[in-house]
Amino acid sequence: MSNAFVMRSLDEIRFWSRIMKEHSLFLKLGFRCEDTQLIAEANQFYAVFEEIERRSHAFTVTADPELIKRFNTEVHNAASHIWAFKRKVLGLVLSCQLPGANNFPLLIDHTSREAFYFRNRLEELNTGRLEPLPDAIIDENVFFLRIMADHAKFIGHLLDPSERQLVEQARNFSNDFDQLLFQARDLESMRPQSQTVPLLDQFLDQNRVSVKSLRDFKKTAKDLIEACRIKSIIHPLLADHVFREAERFLFIIDMFENNLVRESSG
Known part of the structure; x- marks a missing residue:
């Protein structure tokens, strides 16, 4: 248990608790007026993760690791509950029990995958069972490319x-990232033989180029939406939300690149 554990835990919680809070809002906006119980649950999750986010910023990197470990457990519990809520909503939509609601099934599934990722990361941190670098590179890229x-x-x-x-540009990005995801899954199924430094390095380089392009497209869309210069039903916060997740992916790619260089030269 060290400063690195505290820093990593707080970084994950600060980023993902905000994401979970915003998911609650987006789901709520997609419910029908009569879905009062679901709206109340979404509001409750919004409050829970807003408080978690607030508390995470009250800690510093010098915080007692045992205290952070307990905080991680508490947040893990909240992430598990919002995951279950999202899967419940997905079930209702797929069984046609919410006709006229405006949350795409894929969007609900997408938000649940992020909640599951978040809870698993906290579990890994608390148990000290973080993946070896070559596995982490492939698994994180498979997750984020999707x-x-x-x-x-x-x-x-x-x-x-x-x-x-803009619709055509979005469709092209969708096709590009589908292809990158298929490539990542090929690399995944070829491991451990595929986990050479040159292959992983090229994998990261290729993904970085596409993520930067998508990040820039999202930034443009976000600016246009905020200035009311294009026609859409995209909430300005959703535009900012997806932009931040692309930034997060680029940060992770750069971190992997630095660690790969360090390990190969060491």
Whole structure:
């Protein structure tokens, strides 16, 4: 248990608790007026993760690791509960019990995958069972490439159909990230033989180029939406939300790249 454990835990909680809080809002906005129970549950989760986010910023890197470990357990519990809520909502939508609601099934599934990722990361940190670097590189990229592919699909579907050029760009990004995801899964199924430094390095380089392009597209879309310059039903916060997740992926790719260089030269 060390400063690194505290820093990593707080970084994950600060980022993902905000994401979970915003998921609660987006789900709520997609419910129908009569779904009062689901709206109340979403509001409750919003409050829970807003408080977690607030408390995470009250800690510093010098915090007692045991205290952070307990905080991780508490947040893990909250993430498990919001995951269960999202899966419940997905079940209701897929069994046609919420006709007219505006949350895509894939969007609900997408948010549940992020909750599951978050709870698993906290579990790994608390048990000290973080993956070896070659496995982490492949697994994180498989996870985030799918997230990015989903984002492109959501943007394409939530833009007004008359925004033909932007819809086409979103569709192209969706296809690009689907292909990158297939490549990542090929590398995944070829491991451990595929986990050479040159292959992993090229894998990260290729993904970085595409993520930067998508990040820039999201930034443009976000700015246009905030300035009311394009037609869409995208909430400005959702535009910012998907932009931040692309930034997060780039941060992770750069971190992996630095660690790979360090390990190969060491």
